[in-house]
Amino acid sequence: xxxxxxxxxxxxxxxxxxxxxxxxxxxxxxxxxxxxxxxxxxxxxxxxxxxxxxxxxxxxxxxxxxxxxxxxxxxxxxxxxxxxxxxxxxxxxxxxxxxxxxxxxxxxxxxxxxxxxxxxxxxxxxxxxxxxxxxxxxxxxxxxxxxxxxxxxxxxxxxxxxxxxxxxxxxxxxxxxxxxxxxxxxxxxxxxxxxxxxxxxxxxxxxxxxxxxxxxxxxxxxxxxxxxxxxxxxxxxxxxxxxxxxxxxxxxxxxxxxxxxx
Numbered sequence: 001x002x003x004x005x006x007x008x009x010x011x012x013x014x015x016x017x018x019x020x021x022x023x024x025x026x027x028x029x030x031x032x033x034x035x036x037x038x039x040x041x042x043x044x045x046x047x048x049x050x051x052x053x054x055x056x057x058x059x060x061x062x063x064x065x066x067x068x069x070x071x072x073x074x075x076x077x078x079x080x081x082x083x084x085x086x087x088x089x090x091x092x093x094x095x096x097x098x099x100x101x102x103x104x105x106x107x108x109x110x111x112x113x114x115x116x117x118x119x120x121x122x123x124x125x126x127x128x129x130x131x132x133x134x135x136x137x138x139x140x141x142x143x144x145x146x147x148x149x150x151x152x153x154x155x156x157x158x159x160x161x162x163x164x165x166x167x168x169x170x171x172x173x174x175x176x177x178x179x180x181x182x183x184x185x186x187x188x189x190x191x192x193x194x195x196x197x198x199x200x201x202x203x204x205x206x207x208x209x210x211x212x213x214x215x216x217x218x219x220x221x222x223x224x225x226x227x228x229x230x231x232x233x234x235x236x237x238x239x240x241x242x243x244x245x246x247x248x249x250x251x252x253x254x255x256x257x258x259x260x261x262x
Contacts, residue, residue, distance in 0.1 A: 015039045019091040022057050026073060029065040031085045031092040033078060034058040034106060035115070037099040040088060043118035045103070045111065045160065096123040101133060104149050105142030113149050114163035120155035127151065156180050161206035162194050165238050169195075169204075172252050174261070177204060183228065191224050201233045202258045204251075208240070234258040 001007055001021045011017070019032055019040055036058040038045045060078040084098040094102065096119050103115040119125055130150045137143040152170060156179035157163045170176060181196035181203075182189040195204040207221070225235045236254050241247065 015044075016089060016091065019057070019093070020089065022059065022073065023091060026057075026059055027061050027065060029061045030059045030075075031062065031078070031080060031094060032057060033060045033075065033094050034099070034102055037094045038103060038115055038119060040091065040093050041096050041099060041119065042122045043096075043115065045107075045115040045118060097125055097129055097133065100125055100153075101130065101137065101146065104146040105137065105140055109145055109149070110164045110167055111160070112145065113152060113167050114157075114160035116149060116153045117155060117157040117163045118160070120153050121157065122155075124155065125153070127153065154179060158194075159206065159208055161208045161238070161240065164243065165204060165206050166195060168243075168248055168252065169255065174252070174255060174259070177202075183233075185227075191228065197259060200259050202255065203228060203233050203235045204238060204255065205235060206238050 001013070001018060002025050005021045005024055007013070007017070007021065015036075019036070022030075022032075032040060035045050057073045058075050059073045060075040060080075063077055063079050065077070080094070080098075083095070085092055085094050087093075093099075100116045100119040103119075104112045106112070107115060116125075127150065130153070134143075134147060134150065137146060152167065154166070157166065158180065162179070166177065166179070175197070177195035177197055179195055181193045181198055183191040183193065185191070193203045194206050196202065205221075205225075225237075228235050234254075236251055236258070238251055242251055
């Protein structure tokens with residue numbers, strides 16, 4: 001797992017196991033932060049392509065101690081109050097709130113909102129909690145972005161792609177769509193839409209690689225979307241390949257036209 005650290009080949013490599021293995025070779029004053037902390041808290045914000053190889057652990061030491069110098073880890077020194085971190089099965093890790101705030105500053109705008117949405121979903125973070133601690137980030141790099149993103153955080157978002165799509169919609173001046181909207185068939189909630197404008201019957205679906213690539217998934221998508229179209233819905237499908245300048249203009253224009261906006 002790390003240089004000099006081994007595990008039996010039949011053992012499942014969970015985030016917690018990886019963190020516990022790291023404890024054997026990194027500073028005892030280390031705290032897992034940023035994406036590694038989010039991962040440990042149940043919000044995997046690593047790119048899909050990194051899941052096969054295992055990302056580097058982001059490990060920081062408290063002020064006054066020597067940082068870890070190992071190729072499997074990245075990090076340095078960070079000022080953390082005792083309330084900024086917690087212990088999970090022997091592993092020091094920043095709290096979900098501190099992790100969300102750090103990632104809101106550190107990641108690109110789109111990925112930052114996705115990470116904050118994910119932590120809000122898993123741990124119930126609220127706008128009030130985030131606004132309470134944001135003054136501590138005064139003059140920190142990325143704090144302007146953080147302040148802009150906090151009011152947009154929504155734990156109902158269930159994937160990074162949904163967060164990216166919602167952010168682009170809001171940035172283009174469109175109304176905020178409803179997340180995880182259920183469509184009822186004969187009074188029974190049957191189809192759940194990623195993002196929707198229910199009154200205008202406009203559905204925006206983000207097709208990620210994890211749940212929309214197998215033949216079975218694609219067949220199910222075709223059936224539900226055909227039913228929606230047959231019953232008066234406009235269905236707009238977005239994938240990661242649609243986030244180019246030209247691609248984004250196209251599906252944003254589709255939303256505008258479907259809502260009857262200029």
